[in-house]
Amino acid sequence: MPEAILNDISHRRYNPLRGSWILVSPHRTKRPWQGQQEKPGTIELPQYDAKCYLCPGNQRASGDTNPNYDSTFVFVNDYSAVKEVQEEYTNPNAEGSLEDSLLVAQAEKGKCYVLTFSKRHDLTLADMSPNEIVKVVQMWTDIYAAHLSPDSPLAGLKKTGFVPPRSPGDDGARVQDQYRYMQIFENKGSAMGCSNPHPHGQIWMQTSLPEEPAAEMEQLRKYKREKGTHLLVDYAKLETEKEERIVFENDGFLVVCPWWATWPFEVMVLPRRHARALVDLNEKEQAQLAEAIAEVTRRYDNLFETSFPYSMGIHQAPLEGSEEEIECSSLHFHFYPPLLRSATVRKFLVGYEMLGEPQRDITPEQAASRLRGCGGKLYRKKLA
Amino acid sequence: MPEAILNDISHRRYNPLRGSWILVSPHRTKRPWQGQQEKPGTIELPQYDAKCYLCPGNQRASGDTNPNYDSTFVFVNDYSAVKEVQEEYTNPNAEGSLEDSLLVAQAEKGKCYVLTFSKRHDLTLADMSPNEIVKVVQMWTDIYAAHLSPDSPLAGLKKTGFVPPRSPGDDGARVQDQYRYMQIFENKGSAMGCSNPHPHGQIWMQTSLPEEPAAEMEQLRKYKREKGTHLLVDYAKLETEKEERIVFENDGFLVVCPWWATWPFEVMVLPRRHARALVDLNEKEQAQLAEAIAEVTRRYDNLFETSFPYSMGIHQAPLEGSEEEIECSSLHFHFYPPLLRSATVRKFLVGYEMLGEPQRDITPEQAASRLRGCGGKLYRKKLA
Ligand SMILES: O=P(O)(O)O[C@H]1O[C@H](CO)[C@@H](O)[C@H](O)[C@H]1O
Ligand SMILES: O=P(O)(O)O[C@H]1O[C@H](CO)[C@@H](O)[C@H](O)[C@H]1O
Numbered sequence: 001m002p003e004a005i006l007n008d009i010s011h012r013r014y015n016p017l018r019g020s021w022i023l024v025s026p027h028r029t030k031r032p033w034q035g036q037q038e039k040p041g042t043i044e045l046p047q048y049d050a051k052c053y054l055c056p057g058n059q060r061a062s063g064d065t066n067p068n069y070d071s072t073f074v075f076v077n078d079y080s081a082v083k084e085v086q087e088e089y090t091n092p093n094a095e096g097s098l099e100d101s102l103l104v105a106q107a108e109k110g111k112c113y114v115l116t117f118s119k120r121h122d123l124t125l126a127d128m129s130p131n132e133i134v135k136v137v138q139m140w141t142d143i144y145a146a147h148l149s150p151d152s153p154l155a156g157l158k159k160t161g162f163v164p165p166r167s168p169g170d171d172g173a174r175v176q177d178q179y180r181y182m183q184i185f186e187n188k189g190s191a192m193g194c195s196n197p198h199p200h201g202q203i204w205m206q207t208s209l210p211e212e213p214a215a216e217m218e219q220l221r222k223y224k225r226e227k228g229t230h231l232l233v234d235y236a237k238l239e240t241e242k243e244e245r246i247v248f249e250n251d252g253f254l255v256v257c258p259w260w261a262t263w264p265f266e267v268m269v270l271p272r273r274h275a276r277a278l279v280d281l282n283e284k285e286q287a288q289l290a291e292a293i294a295e296v297t298r299r300y301d302n303l304f305e306t307s308f309p310y311s312m313g314i315h316q317a318p319l320e321g322s323e324e325e326i327e328c329s330s331l332h333f334h335f336y337p338p339l340l341r342s343a344t345v346r347k348f349l350v351g352y353e354m355l356g357e358p359q360r361d362i363t364p365e366q367a368a369s370r371l372r373g374c375g376g377k378l379y380r381k382k383l384a
Numbered sequence: 385m386p387e388a389i390l391n392d393i394s395h396r397r398y399n400p401l402r403g404s405w406i407l408v409s410p411h412r413t414k415r416p417w418q419g420q421q422e423k424p425g426t427i428e429l430p431q432y433d434a435k436c437y438l439c440p441g442n443q444r445a446s447g448d449t450n451p452n453y454d455s456t457f458v459f460v461n462d463y464s465a466v467k468e469v470q471e472e473y474t475n476p477n478a479e480g481s482l483e484d485s486l487l488v489a490q491a492e493k494g495k496c497y498v499l500t501f502s503k504r505h506d507l508t509l510a511d512m513s514p515n516e517i518v519k520v521v522q523m524w525t526d527i528y529a530a531h532l533s534p535d536s537p538l539a540g541l542k543k544t545g546f547v548p549p550r551s552p553g554d555d556g557a558r559v560q561d562q563y564r565y566m567q568i569f570e571n572k573g574s575a576m577g578c579s580n581p582h583p584h585g586q587i588w589m590q591t592s593l594p595e596e597p598a599a600e601m602e603q604l605r606k607y608k609r610e611k612g613t614h615l616l617v618d619y620a621k622l623e624t625e626k627e628e629r630i631v632f633e634n635d636g637f638l639v640v641c642p643w644w645a646t647w648p649f650e651v652m653v654l655p656r657r658h659a660r661a662l663v664d665l666n667e668k669e670q671a672q673l674a675e676a677i678a679e680v681t682r683r684y685d686n687l688f689e690t691s692f693p694y695s696m697g698i699h700q701a702p703l704e705g706s707e708e709e710i711e712c713s714s715l716h717f718h719f720y721p722p723l724l725r726s727a728t729v730r731k732f733l734v735g736y737e738m739l740g741e742p743q744r745d746i747t748p749e750q751a752a753s754r755l756r757g758c759g760g761k762l763y764r765k766k767l768a
Contacts, residue, residue, distance in 0.1 A: 006489065009470040012592060014488035020595055023465065023492060031463030032445070035579030036423075061416070079415030081407065081736070081743060086393040098622045102615075103643050104398035105390065108407060185735035193732025195419030204736055208396060211404055211741035231486075238482045259487050313739035336738050348577025351569035352465070352588055354720050355697035357595035359465060 007363055015260035016231060018212075019219045022262050023359040026366070029341070037344040038191050040306045045122035045197055054198035056119050062168050071132065072139040073116045074203075076167045082110025082206050084167055084177060109177060110206035111167065115139060117199035124188065124199050124307060126297035126378060134290035136201075140184055140314070141278040141286070143203060148279075149178055149320035153327070157279040179205040181213060181318045189309025191338055191346065205319070213315055217325060224328040232330040236270045245364055247371040248295040252288035255296055257368040262358040264340040264347050265303065265367050267296055269333035276329045277316035295375065296335055302374040306343035311336045391747055399644035400615060402596075403603045406646050407743040410750070413725070421728040422575050424690045429506035429581055438582035440503050446552050455516065456523040457500045458587075460551045466494025466590050468551055468561060493561060494590035495551065499523060501583035508572065508583050508691060510681035510762060518674040520585075524568055524698065525662040525670070527587060532663075533562055533704035537711070541663040563589040565597060565702045573693025575722055575730065589703070597699055601709060608712045616714040620654045629748055631755040632679040636672030639680055641752040646742040648724040648731050649687065649751050651680055653717035660713045661700035679759065680719055686758040690727035695720045 010025045053060045056068045061078045089107040091100060117136050118128060125133060142162035148155045166172060186201035187194040209217070223231040239245055239256050247267055248255040254270045261267075269292050275281060281289065300308035317329035340347040340361065353359050394409045437444045440452045446462045473491040475484060501520050502512060509517060526546035532539045550556060570585035571578040593601070607615040623629055623640045631651055632639040638654045645651075653676050659665060665673065684692035701713035724731040724745065737743050 005471055005473045009473060010466045010492050010494070011473060011489050012492050016486055016488070021592075023590075023594070024489075025465040027467075028463060028465055033579065035577060036574035039420075079412060081409040081412055082394045083411075087389055089389045089393060089395060098618055102400055102619050102622055104400070105395050105408075107393055107395050110394070183736055183740045185739050187732070187735040190420035193419060193734040195417065202735065204740065206407075208405075210407070212739055234482055235486050238486055311735040311738050313735055315739065334739060348571070350577040351571040351586065351695040351697055352567055354695050355569050355596055355699070355718060356567045356588065 007366070013260050015258075016223070016235075017219055017258075017260070018215050020215075021357060022260060023357055024363060025359060025361055026363050028361040033341065033345050035348075036346075038309075038339070038346055040343040047120050047122050049121045049198070052121055052196060052198050054114070054116050054196060054200055055121050064168075069116070070119055071117075071135045073119075074113050074139070074143065075165050077112035077114050077202065078168075080110070080112035080167075082108055082112060082204060084109060084111050084170070085174075106208075108206055108208060110179060110204060111177075112205075113143065113165070113203040115143070115201050115203060117201065121198045124197075124297065124301075125186075125293060126301040126307070128199075128294065130287060130290040130294045133293050134287055137278070137281075137286050137290050137293075140203075141281070144182060144184070144278050144316070144319075147179060147182060147205060147319050152317075152320060153323060154277055154279050154317060177207070178320060180207055180320050181205065181209050183210065183213075183313060185311060185313030187311050189307060191309040192311050194309075209318055209321075213318070216315060217318075217329065220328045220330060221324065230274045230328070230330055232270055232332055233272070233274050236272050240272075245368040247299065247368050248292060248375070250288050250291055252285045253292040255292050257364040257371065259364060261364040261367065262349070262360060263336045263338060264360065264362055265300065265337050265371060266364075267335045267371070269293065269296065269335075271331060275331040276326055277331055278314070280331065293333070298378050299371045299374050300335075300337060302376070302379045303370065304339060304343040305379045306339075308337055308339060310338075391750070397644050399642075400607070400619075401603055401642075401644070402599050404599075405741060406644060407741055408747060409743060409745055410747050412745045417725065417729050419732075420730075422693075422723070422730055424727040431504050431506050433505045433582070436505055436580060436582050438498070438500050438580060438584055439505050448552075453500070454503055455501075455519045457503075458497050458523070458527065459549050461496035461498050461586065462552075464494070464496035464551075465588060466492055466496060468493060468495050468554070469558075490592075492590055492592060494563060494588060495561075496589075497527065497549070497587040499527070499585050499587060501585065505582045508581075508681065508685075509570075509677060510685040510691070512583075512678065514671060514674040514678045517677050518671055521662070521665075521670045521674050521677075524587075525665070528566060528568070528662050528700070528703075531563060531566060531589060531703050536701075536704065537707060538661055538663050538701060561591075562704060564591055564704050565589065565593050567594065567597075567697060569695060569697030571695050573691060575693040576695050578693075593702055593705075597702070600699060601702075601713065604712045604714060605708065614658045614712070614714055616654055616716055617656070617658050620656050624656075629752040631683065631752050632676060632759070634672050634675055636669045637676040639676050641748040641755065643748060645748040645751065646733070646744060647720045647722060648744065648746055649684065649721050649755060650748075651719045651755070653677065653680065653719075655715060659715040660710055661715055662698070664715065677717070682762050683755045683758050684719075684721060686760070686763045687754065688723060688727040689763045690723075692721055692723060694722075 012021045142160040145158040145160045146162045182205045184203050236254050245256045258268050312335040316331040317326045338346040396405045526544040529542040529544045530546045566589045568587050620638050629640045642652050696719040700715040701710045722730040
């Protein structure tokens with residue numbers, strides 16, 4: 001049994017999805033912690049907050065007023081990191097100059113949305129039922145579908161009534177840009193840079209394929225070419241057999257602490273069959289996915305009896321790409337939570353981790369076993 | 385002038401040292417911040433703390449007592465992440481099995497030191513004079529020299545009386561391991577996971593070359609092969625000409641906010657001539673390096689009038705490697721500080737940054753100009 005050894009010695013594990021290594025030091029949680037304590041996640045909140053820019057009916061920084069929405073609501077981020085309209089820029093092309101090889105830049109266009117998960121200011125995904133979460137899954141799917149390149153093999157798979165909201169100042173005359181990639185994500189909790197507890201996520205689209213999905217694409221493509229099968233489908237099969245890192249499973253999805261997890265209680269949500277993107281899921285699978293998300297977030301909160309901070313997001317096929325790129329893409333969710341020992345003590349990925357390589361203390365097997373053990377009802381009363 | 389455009393539009397910049405991209409969104413600092421506030425760095429501390437495990441004469445967790453040292457003191461970390469003696473482990477070799485390609489691990493041995501920078505509990509590098517810091521530079525050099533492979537072209541360049549401290553339980557009978565790589569770093573401030581304000585850094589040695597130095601090595605080697613010159617020497621020349629990102633310079637060293645900086649006030653400290661490692665520096669250069677470190681840390685503290693948190697570390701030639709690997713290596717320091725707007729508001733590299741790619745708000749040129757402007761005396765009285 002490797003487990004017995006791996007629980008005890010320091011070792012490196014390989015992440016075949018990114019093509020990189022992490023250092024695991026299982027004995028290291030024995031050291032006492034005298035460092036920074038986090039504020040435990042806020043739990044007592046009003047159902048409606050007149051000062052929240054996400055609550056239904058409230059006014060935002062842009063001056064726009066939110067509709068009286070029920071579950072989800074999408075708008076263009078008032079402080080977008082990438083924008084639709086801007087000047088062009090590429091490096092002055094003085095071929096062979098030092099500047100040309102050492103100071104390289106390219107303009108990047110894009111569009112950023114904010115998406116609320118519920119009209120209720122005081123809820124989180126952990127408080128919501130799979131039936132409520134499925135509406136978020138459907139909205140993610142609609143937004144993704146609406147921005148697919150017409151040339152993508154995925155285009156037209158889902159019919160959607162979703163009309164992309166316009167940026168302030170956009171009167172609709174301009175032809176909308178086609179973007180290469182869409183990143184859907186959620187930052188939850190102030191420890192993860194979230195500044196508003198109203199349950200919401202973000203969606204950034206841009207003209208380039210960013211670093212992380214590009215690294216994964218490279219690895220998925222290589223594996224497909226070499227073995228003829230899909231890396232993440234094979235991985236889901238292997239984890240189902242091994243039963244060592246599974247947190248939760250249903251017929252369609254698997255929740256695992258991956259072999260190569262970096263964050264203490266990091267998990268991946270994986271479909272059992274090959275799905276390239278959200279639009280590949282049927283209704284039943286959407287419900288199974290919603291159940292998996294409910295299970296992850298509730299177990300997280302139960303683990304240290306706190307509103308568990310995390311960043312989570314979806315990797316899937318790019319909006320625009322070659323047929324091979326689309327076909328080798330595999331839909332999956334990453335959850336990256338920072339807490340390590342308690343509601344107030346996190347793992348810092350700092351000096352060695354920034355300059356050397358990611359390092360973790362408990363093993364993914366130990367993390368999975370603890371998350372497996374804290375299913376059941378949410379530790380706090382539902383606020384419904 | 386590209387600057388005028390780059391200050392205004394979102395763009396990606398290429399990092400030739402790592403071979404990766406970052407997203408820059410200069411307009412983005414306009415958004416209001418309602419999120420987490422950091423505790424400003426502690427400044428009022430006693431010169432000696434009886435409960436500190438680093439102060440001279442105090443007892444540590446291991447039971448050992450610190451000597452009455454004056455400036456620096458090195459010991460084996462009582463909670464080392466990698467250890468000298470442990471069981472071996474490599475993947476069960478069932479060739480062609482899924483397990484063999486998806487669950488890959490290797491045992492990792494190593495040794496971790498803690499190094500104090502001063503006997504004074506209440507000082508930081510920012511409070512110390514170049515004359516005091518040079519002792520730290522010399523101790524880093526000694527420790528590095530003492531662990532070089534006897535086969536390295538760098539071996540024997542510096543004579544040192546330094547005797548590596550032993551791990552608890554090591555009676556000296558065992559032959560010491562030869563390690564591949566040494567990471568010297570400092571985590572400063574509780575925001576960067578540091579749990580003891582006594583000025584100190586860490587040194588981790590290990591049998592593998594970790595991810596970050598491996599990525600840099602790849603890029604440095606490629607550049608050397610293609611152009612025949614050293615990437616970082618060329619880069620230092622270019623920055624000296626451009627004068628757009630320089631924070632401080634003396635005859636031997638340059639402090640710049642690199643073109644590709646990720647953290648808001650990230651800087652690199654670069655020698656002007658090619659140096660493979662600390663042992664390549666002569667006494668004059670050690671003093672120039674100490675001055676550069678003093679300038680960075682003092683300017684950091686002056687910027688927001690606080691004890692500025694950061695992680696910093698040294699990249700240089702591996703302890704053991706091929707001649708080409710050693711020759712193409714370039715000594716340099718990275719400083720990664722999290723603060724963005726004030727003593728209490730940091731940049732969070734979270735959702736998009738973890739799942740997409742690193743993203744920054746102010747440009748490196750803006751950061752450099754602000755750091756250039758806050759030289760001079762330390763804003764608070766020296767505690768001497
Ligand atoms: O070794 P320390 O100071 O206890 O711990 C700190 O630095 C280490 C190396 O960067 C990190 O792994 C830890 O998460 C951090 O808290
Ligand atoms: O967009 P927000 O929620 O204001 O900001 C948060 O998420 C962004 C995307 O991960 C990060 O760039 C910011 O640093 C973080 O504070």
